[in-house]
Amino acid sequence: MLSSRAFSTRPRLNSARRAPGFVSSRSYALSVIPPKVIKGMTLPRHFTGKKAFQYNWYMKILDSSTTSPLLFLYHNDFTSQKLIKLRRDISAASNRSGSKPSLSSKSPAGVPAEPTSEPLLTVIRSSIFGAALRDYPTVDNADIMRMTEGVAGALAVLSLPVLDPPQLKAILRTFDRTVPPRKAKTEEELRKEEEEKKADPANPGRRIKPMKQIVDPELRVLGALLDGQILLPDRVNSIAELPTLQTLREQLVGLLSSPGTQLAMTLSEASGGRLARTLEGLKKGLEETSGDAPAP
Structure with missing residues (x-):
């Protein structure tokens, strides 16, 4: 099972404003545009305290992409229970394909000399992760902007221990099975939602009884980072279709x-x-x- 400490970097909100069981998220996507230089500001930026720890942690995650893929994920409307289930499903998919030879194996038979670690899912803080990407020498910022174009919301990264196409394919299937793609709403559903928003309350002046909100989470693969190169979803799917090392x-x-x-x-x-x-x-x-x- 993945460690729960991987999700400690999300920003905290006031408990009175945050619905119970929900994961808080940022309202903007990843940005690698250099900040505007203001008076008294020096570049490059030097973080201190908790921000420095997060910056160094993100740089370590980026360093791991030289030998294994790093998946960028967009997630929205995830409850804590759904997030825990997603982590468990990723771990199970990784273990199912763990006995197969890996492309990063040094053994002639394709079997790792020692057990590999499990994938690690990390909810990132976009501003600091963007600063780490700007300072990372081998990443092209134009590719990052192309990957996150039109995306606004919370992001996460999934660090894979090895480059193993069968394992990657199993994880991508797990995403589709655990969080199916959202169905497009019909015109009738959109019209009904708009009418409910504009309708007067049934009992004016009375406090509305809170109702449990139905959550429809969304998860999407934006791309991957491997050895300094940004791979868009099409190339990620192509790599997942490759055979095992022994077959190659x-x-x-x-x-x-x-x-x-x-x-x-x-x-x-x-x-x-x-x-x-x-x-x-x-x-x-x-x-x-x-x-x-x-x-x-």
Whole structure:
């Protein structure tokens, strides 16, 4: 199971303004645009206290993307129970594919020498994570802006322990199963919601009884960061469809050994049966041409 400490970076709101069981979120997406320089401000920025800890933590997460993918996720309207279930499902999907060979394995058989850690889901603080991305040398800010274009809301990152396409595919399937895509509302539903907002209360002057809100969470993969390159969702899905390391090795061995096998078969036929048959036919042809005359 993933550690609950991974979610300690979300901003806190007043308990009177925050509905119980809900995860607070930011109202803006990730921004890598350099801040405006104001009087008395020096660049690059130096954080202190809790912000410095978060900045260093985010830089460590970015450093891990040199050997394994880092998924960027957009999430909205998640209750704490839904978030816990999502973490458990990610862990279960990772363990189901953990016995398969990994693309990052150093073992010839494709089996890791030691057990790998589980994926870590971290709800990020957009402003500080954006500063970490700006200061990270190998990331192109234009790619980040292209990835988060039109996105406004809370973001999270999922750190995968290894680059394992079957594991990545299992996790992407878990997202669709645990948090299905939202269905588009019909015109009738939108009209009814608008009428309910404008309608007068049933009992004017009385306190409205609080009702339990029905939460429809939303989760979407924005892209991934791998070895300094930003991968959009299409490329992430393409990587997830790759075969296991053992299958790739078998295919590579087959491609390398195929020309040698064909050449060996050709030489075997030429030096063996086919050459003998060719010489025997030539001998018979000469004998028929010369008749029974003895050879000089």
